[in-house]
Amino acid sequence: MLLANQKYKACRNHFMTDFTIxxxxxxxxxxxxxxxxxxxxxxxVRTKTNFFLAEPSTEVPMTAVxxxxxxxxxxxxxxxxxxxxWLTGLGSNLFWFTxxxxxxxxxxxxxxxxxxxxxxxxHYWSRSVRQEMAASWAMSKTHQLVTTGPYGRxxxxxxxxxxxxxxxxxLLLPSVVSCLLFLGFPGYYILADSEELNLMNxxxxxxxxxxxxxxxxxxx
Numbered sequence: 001m002l003l004a005n006q007k008y009k010a011c012r013n014h015f016m017t018d019f020t021i022x023x024x025x026x027x028x029x030x031x032x033x034x035x036x037x038x039x040x041x042x043x044x045v046r047t048k049t050n051f052f053l054a055e056p057s058t059e060v061p062m063t064a065v066x067x068x069x070x071x072x073x074x075x076x077x078x079x080x081x082x083x084x085x086w087l088t089g090l091g092s093n094l095f096w097f098t099x100x101x102x103x104x105x106x107x108x109x110x111x112x113x114x115x116x117x118x119x120x121x122x123h124y125w126s127r128s129v130r131q132e133m134a135a136s137w138a139m140s141k142t143h144q145l146v147t148t149g150p151y152g153r154x155x156x157x158x159x160x161x162x163x164x165x166x167x168x169x170x171l172l173l174p175s176v177v178s179c180l181l182f183l184g185f186p187g188y189y190i191l192a193d194s195e196e197l198n199l200m201n202x203x204x205x206x207x208x209x210x211x212x213x214x215x216x217x218x219x220x
Contacts, residue, residue, distance in 0.1 A: 010031040016092075017109040017172050023086020025113065030079050036124055040131060064190035071184030072162060078169050078178065079116075098175035112171025119164030126150050126157035145203050147210060153219040155196070155210070159188045160217040192216055 079096075085094040104112070129149035150157035168183035199207045214220065 009065055016103050016105070017112075019082070019086045019091045022172065023083045025117060026079060026120070027083030027086065029124075030083070033120050033124045036127060040127060042047070061192045063189055064187045064194070067183040068191055069168060069186030071181045071187065073105055074177070075162065075165050075169055075184075078173065079120075079165070082172075083126055095173055095175070098173060098177035100173075100175045101179075102174050104171060104174055108174075109172050112173075114168070115164050116168030116172060118170055119161045121161075122150060122164065123161035123190075125176045126161060130158075141156050143202065145199070145206060145210065151214075153214060154193045155214045155216055156188075159192055162188060163217065189216075 046199070081094055085091050088094070126149065129151060130146050154160055162184060166184050169181055170178045196207075
C-alpha cells in the first residue's frame with residue numbers, strides 16, 4: 001500500500017494535466033465518435049456479405065499493419081482512460097503505469113487537448129462524410145471516390161486524425177508508453193501509400209487528378 005501511494009505521489013508530480021477539464025471534453029467527443037462508428041459499422045454489416053472482409057487489391061506491408069495496430073489500439077485505450085480518470089477522481093494517479101517522463105506545463109497540455117479534440121472531431125467528420133466508402137479493403141463496382149468535406153482538401157483525413165490524436169495524447173500524457181504512439185506516423189504513411197495504389201488501380205485518371213488537388217495528410 002505504501003509503495004502504491006509513492007507511485008501515486010510520483011505520478012502527481014509528473015502529470016499536472018487538469019482532468020476536470022480534459023475528462024469531460026474528451027469523454028463527450030469520444031462517445032459521439034464511437035456512437036457514429038458503431039451505427040455505420042452495423043449498417044455495413046447488414047448490407048455487405050463476403051465483401052466486408054475482402055482483402056485489398058494491393059499488398060500492405062505487415063510491419064506497417066503492426067505499427068498502426070499497436071499505436072491506434074494504444075491511443076484508444078488512453079482516450080478511454082481519460083474520462084475514467086475524471087469520473088473516478090483518480091486523475092493522474094490512474095496513469096502511473098505509463099512511466100511519465102516530464103510534467104507538462106499548462107500551455108503544453110492545453111495544446112495537447114486542442115490537438116486531441118481536433119483529431120477526434122476530424123475522425124467523426126471524415127467518417128460521417130465517407131459513410132461505408134473505405135479503400136482499406138477491396139472495393140465494389142459501386143464504390144465512389146469521396147471528394148467532399150475534409151476529402152476536398154486532404155486524401156486521408158481519417159489517418160490524419162489519428163496522427164493528431166497521437167501527438168495530442170503525448171502532449172497531454174508525456175510518458176514512455178505514449179511515446180509508442182509515434183510508431184503510427186511511419187505506419188500510416190506506408191498504409192496511405194498502399195491505399196493510394198489501390199485507389200489508382202480502381203479509379204485510374206480520376207484519382208490521379210484528385211491527387212494533384214489535395215495533400216496526403218495536410219491541405220495544399
